[in-house]
């Protein structure tokens with residue numbers, strides 16, 4: 605691994621300079637400079653690669669904010685893209701945000717959400733004795749996503765798989781219901 609761990613944000617921005625604004629010499633002055641721990645470096649790199657693929661046919665794109673909130677990643681962007689590219693970018697962001705819920709924000713190893721005062725995603729080694737947030741069995745990594753395609757709104761229910769870094773559709777009727 606090149607550079608010290610303290611430079612990972614600089615390296616990420618410099619490797620994907622076209623996705624960050626403003627274009628200046630000081631990488632960390634970029635508006636979208638990541639405000640999160642080094643454990644999410646890998647998933648942010650994947651996000652940047654996917655965004656670049658999504659926008660290759662034109663349009664404008666800049667990250668406006670990348671941060672940790674309530675223990676997981678939040679990504680915001682500005683720009684003008686075709687509807688098709690917009691869907692691809694939103695999918696890339698959904699994957700990164702879902703992955704952040706499975707990756708220790710400190711070291712990147714497999715992690716989960718911990719509570720006690722504030723929420724963080726940690727591996728057991730970095731949990732510092734905090735209490736895991738209970739998830740109802742069967743509802744781990746389940747995401748209900750609603751989005752608009754053209755003039756239709758769609759709701760999908762899906763599960764994030766950390767090993768393949770992808771979503772699979774889930775029948776909502778197969779999920780345990782709240783009692």
Ligand SMILES: [Zn+2]
Pocket residue numbers: 708709710711712713726727728729730
């Ligand atoms: Zn860790």
